[in-house]
Amino acid sequence: MTLRYGVVGCGRVFQRYHLPVVTDHEDYTLVAACDTDADSARSVLGAAADGVLVTTSLEEFLTVGRPDVVAVCTPNDAHTEPVLAALAAGAHVLCEKPLAADLTQARRLAGAAGADRLAVNLPYRFHELVPAFLKALPEGPCEITLTFTTAGQRLWRPVTNWYGDAARAGGGALVDLGAHALDLLVTVFGRPRPVACRVDARGVEERVIADLEFPAGPAKLRIDRRSRVMGLTLEATAANGETTVLDLRRGEVRSAAGTVTAEDRRPELAAIRGFLDTVAGRPGTARWPRLRRWRCRNSSRRCTPTPSAIRS
Missing domain, CATH: 3.40.50.720 (NAD(P)-binding Rossmann-like Domain)
Known part of the structure; x- marks a missing residue:
């Protein structure tokens, strides 16, 4: 039908x-x-x-x-x-x-x-390289960094001028790109505790730096919607200095074991395809990746949000 x-x-x-x-x-x-x-x-x-x-x-x-x-x-x-x-x-x-x-x-x-x-x-949780990134992660705690940069308003203003309206958009870079970034982090590392969040402006921010605490370790989220460079990278650095990188712009996972390259060159369509396939009852539809179970190394630490401002 x-x-x-x-x-x-x-x-x-x-x-x-x-x-x-x-x-x-x-x-x-x-x-x-x-x-x-x-x-x-x-x-x-x-x-x-x-x-x-x-x-x-x-x-x-x-x-x-x-x-x-x-x-x-x-x-x-x-x-x-x-x-x-x-x-x-x-x-x-x-x-x-x-x-x-x-x-x-x-x-x-x-x-x-x-x-x-x-x-x-939210397509990035369905990216074909997420399982490869999970597999390549070293055991034990790590330091996590996610960097997300786009051309932002310079690219979208002609057709989405409401992005600059705080009431219509709900904010700026954090609600816009942060939705993708946080969903990817939660998919890989589980739910975090917020530590701090700094933005470059009130209302509609273009740059965000957020500190989070995951069971796997501390994380820093950097978002820049005014960058001239398009990129989305997730890095996990172990205590011995070994770094595993999920580079969605290049379509690669890079680790000590080598490089894994994605076949799908349009991963931003994955959630749409998966949703339509699921409703249609097609086999082999997109599934959420299995989360790794982490034990927090600082289980007694209390983390509370502390909004502040990034200096321009």
Whole structure:
């Protein structure tokens, strides 16, 4: 049976990430699109717009389009209404990260009826190199560093100017890239205790330095959304100085045992593929990696958040 697919929010994220996956998936047919600008939505859909209901009405999208699966790709502050409406209509929903622009909205979505049909697009936990990185890690405690840099607003401002609006975005680099970075860290090392977080501005920050404590050891998270270099690296350094590196930009795991190279050159699509495959009941769908069990070397240490500011 072919499943009916619809999207709310036909912006650049949908165009670059969701559209290529759904149009190539044999189990799905794109049937409906909802956007505040119908003409822009048709332009984004391109050849895929043929036979698709394009509307500015969420009600029409759900009642006439009748999607089985809905992708919500609206700005951060506009996730709640379409997610709740799609869940109430019985659809499976993949929401773009972060789940919402504030905790109140996020908790409302997480506690909604049908929330077991709701997922968030966080692809890096599904990266094919995560198991290789886990396997290459030395035993015992380590020091962890995750560095995430992008071109940020210089790249996205023309099509996502709301990124600079704290109310609409929910903040800046921490909620934007931090969602990916923290999810990857939690996938590999388990849940941390926060120690400190420093940002370069209030409202919409571009640079973040966060200190965390994992059972495996201390971690430093560095995010720079104004960098000229695109990169995402996770490093774990053992007491003997041996370092294991997960370099997602290059698609490599580097360790004392050698280098492992990824085959998938578009890992950012992994969660979308996995979600669609799971709903369709296809075998071999993406699975969350098995977490390594760590014992904290500083189990008595208490860690509390201490926000401060990074000097420019």
